[in-house]
Amino acid sequence: MSGPDPHFFSRLPEDFLRHAREMRSGMTDAEALMWRLLRNRRVAGAKFRTQHPMGRFILDFYCDEKKLAVELDEGQHVEAGEYDQARDAWLRQRGVRVLRFWNNQVLSETEAVMEVIYAALVGDVCPD
Template identity: 55%
Template sequence: MKRLHVDRARGLRRNMTDAEHLLWRHLRNRHFSGWKFRRQHEIDRYIVDFICPNALLIVELDGGQHAELMAEDADRTSRLEGMGYRVLRFWNNDVLTNTEAVLEVILEALARAAPHPSPLPRGERE
């Protein structure tokens, strides 16, 4: 079963949506204020779109098909939150048309998280 999830996650990484590609350009390689994100990452029985492990933050992007899956999405979110994660959900259209606002919400959620992954040494300030 584990191998099935790994193969599925790899397939999802190879076939990302336009919205996932756009958001990943901002989140990858610690470009987003130094926070490390992973994409199409396996957690328990789920594969989440993006995760910042240090902040226990998951970012999910929903396409139009999710309008019919709201109950399943709510259950998934509840289970992930039960594991200690915070989950942010955005519609693909919002990512594509209002990217800066989406990034701002993610940054605000990270600011409420644990300490920054690359804190300044003691005594130094920005």
């Protein structure tokens, strides 16, 4: 990587940080469940943050020590496919692995979702 990244701020704008804080307080049911399961190093001893700003994006859940992002998508999120692909590519360029789950997966297939996250954290899989 050469030169500074134009999308990475050394100091994030206050309105961006305020938006991240607002998102933390307005979680969906799936996000609230995922946060209860990931917080306090409950999975493989990994520390996650919720609504973590990175560059010009806000990640749903992020583990810095493992460079792993967990993103939850809602049903109407289908239209955002190109945006998500570009966003995920930007994150991968910075060494961040991205796992994506639908909200309904988190709510109805919780154990399977957590197994995928655990495997990514302990190195059993390398998601693309």
